[in-house]
Amino acid sequence: MRETITRRSFVAGAAAAAATSLAVPRHAAAADKPALLGGTPAHKGGWVAWPQWDASWEPGILDVFRSRHWCSAGASGKVGEFEKAYAQLHGAKGCVATASGTTALITSLYVAGVDAGDEVITSPYTFNATYNAVLMQKALPVFADTDPATLTMDPDSIESRITDRTRAILPVHIYGLPCDMDRINAIAKKHNLAVVEDACQAWLGEYKGRKCGTLGDLGCFSFQESKHIPAGEGGAITGMSIELLDRCRSFINCGRATGTFKGSGCFTRGSNFRMKTYQAALLFAQVEKLVRETEVRRANADYLIAGLKQIPGIHPVRWPENSRPVWHLFPFRYDAAEFHGLPHGKFIRALQAEGIPCGGGYSEQYFDGMFDEAIASRGFQRLFSPERLKAYRQSFQDLKGNRQVCQTTVTMYQSMLLAERSAMDDIITAVQKIHAHSAELAKA
Numbered sequence: 001m002r003e004t005i006t007r008r009s010f011v012a013g014a015a016a017a018a019a020t021s022l023a024v025p026r027h028a029a030a031a032d033k034p035a036l037l038g039g040t041p042a043h044k045g046g047w048v049a050w051p052q053w054d055a056s057w058e059p060g061i062l063d064v065f066r067s068r069h070w071c072s073a074g075a076s077g078k079v080g081e082f083e084k085a086y087a088q089l090h091g092a093k094g095c096v097a098t099a100s101g102t103t104a105l106i107t108s109l110y111v112a113g114v115d116a117g118d119e120v121i122t123s124p125y126t127f128n129a130t131y132n133a134v135l136m137q138k139a140l141p142v143f144a145d146t147d148p149a150t151l152t153m154d155p156d157s158i159e160s161r162i163t164d165r166t167r168a169i170l171p172v173h174i175y176g177l178p179c180d181m182d183r184i185n186a187i188a189k190k191h192n193l194a195v196v197e198d199a200c201q202a203w204l205g206e207y208k209g210r211k212c213g214t215l216g217d218l219g220c221f222s223f224q225e226s227k228h229i230p231a232g233e234g235g236a237i238t239g240m241s242i243e244l245l246d247r248c249r250s251f252i253n254c255g256r257a258t259g260t261f262k263g264s265g266c267f268t269r270g271s272n273f274r275m276k277t278y279q280a281a282l283l284f285a286q287v288e289k290l291v292r293e294t295e296v297r298r299a300n301a302d303y304l305i306a307g308l309k310q311i312p313g314i315h316p317v318r319w320p321e322n323s324r325p326v327w328h329l330f331p332f333r334y335d336a337a338e339f340h341g342l343p344h345g346k347f348i349r350a351l352q353a354e355g356i357p358c359g360g361g362y363s364e365q366y367f368d369g370m371f372d373e374a375i376a377s378r379g380f381q382r383l384f385s386p387e388r389l390k391a392y393r394q395s396f397q398d399l400k401g402n403r404q405v406c407q408t409t410v411t412m413y414q415s416m417l418l419a420e421r422s423a424m425d426d427i428i429t430a431v432q433k434i435h436a437h438s439a440e441l442a443k444a
């Protein structure tokens with residue numbers, strides 16, 4: 001379902017530049033007037049739509065509906081098939097499919113031993129499902145600092161946040177950028193903490209030769225509609241311990257004993273967080289596609305980084321050595337000082353006007369009211385002292401790096417990285433144009 005990208009705008013731009021200059025720079029259209037000031041957009045013709053549908057999946061998926069076996073509680077059927085493939089893909093010992101990424105996180109935190117009144121150290125730069133899952137356990141999500149160069153949690157800030165209530169660290173491989181897991185795991189080991197990875201944006205992400213989701217005790221994935229392997233909703237837990245995974249499988253299946261725990265009845269609390277068989281069929285059909293497209297996104301991201309980093313004030317992100325991101329969003333940081341003070345929001349509007357869809361990434365969501373509501377609740381007030389809750393709320397003001405990241409990041413959606421190479425050139429051209437005309441744009 002790839003929408004055609006017309007090359008007409010690029011050709012027209014190049015011809016116009018050639019008429020006025022003998023030495024045509026590579027992205028000649030950079031000299032053109034920005035679209036926000038009435039010029040022609042750098043990119044025309046739309047972008048790759050998401051999610052995608054392939055008619056070749058239809059017979060297999062229809063079979064599942066016709067089988068009338070839609071629930072995975074008894075015989076897991078398609079769910080088991082997908083779990084096996086997904087575990088193999090990630091080099092995990094096993095995989096437990098769930099109803100969503102959120103329920104994968106809730107399950108993993110429970111199995112990791114996080115209980116009411118505990119604390120979990122996590123990243124503030126994430127989708128709010130990460131810390132909502134902690135709040136659901138009636139535990140406090142305690143934020144680490146954000147490293148502006150990587151957008152992930154700064155390992156140097158973790159130890160100072162540990163208290164006698166801390167049970168786990170919940171690193172987030174945000175946008176598919178792997179966290180520095182060796183350092184995080186070393187701190188966890190030293191303080192006897194569990195590590196649950198939020199890999200909900202990091203399918204096939206690699207850290208030092210191993211896949212995200214297999215680096216801590218348990219790893220959580222999402223298959224929600226916007227994600228790289230979508231099924232409307234859906235999630236998975238991966239790991240290297242069969243015992244922990246069996247506990248997860250019991251928890252998502254109302255506490256029923258399974259695997260290691262066979263025969264002992266409902267031995268644990270639990271809920272119904274099961275994946276449906278037709279979700280699994282849709283996911284199974286997309287495994288090869290995920291592998292193929294991950295490489296396309298990587299190649300286009302590398303190309304974009306090489307082009308964008310030449311532009312003063314544009315700072316692509318960094319990630320750990322020997323590691324490979326998967327780019328759920330493609331982010332870079334924007335330095336307005338190199339753009340004559342053109343504000344971040346206006347830079348984004350100017351880029352959008354060029355036909356390049358983009359946004360500002362996550363905001364400082366901890367000021368939105370969710371935490372005030374939690375802190376004011378009867379449960380949290382019973383579980384934590386007034387002093388602890390006051391200091392906790394105050395700590396949001398002192399987070400290093402996160403405000404800066406929220407105020408300076410620019411993001412583009414993953415499906416844009418599936419477009420033709422010429423479309424990547426359009427993105428680079430658009431930013432060059434804005435840079436070349438930033439003084440006018442700042443005044444306009």
Ligand SMILES: *Cc1c(COP(=O)(O)O)cnc(C)c1O
Nearest residue numbers: 100101102127129130200222224
């Ligand atoms: C999508 C996402 C989740 C939640 O997944 P759902 O499947 O939407 O419940 C959690 N964490 C991160 C970082 C996500 O991107």
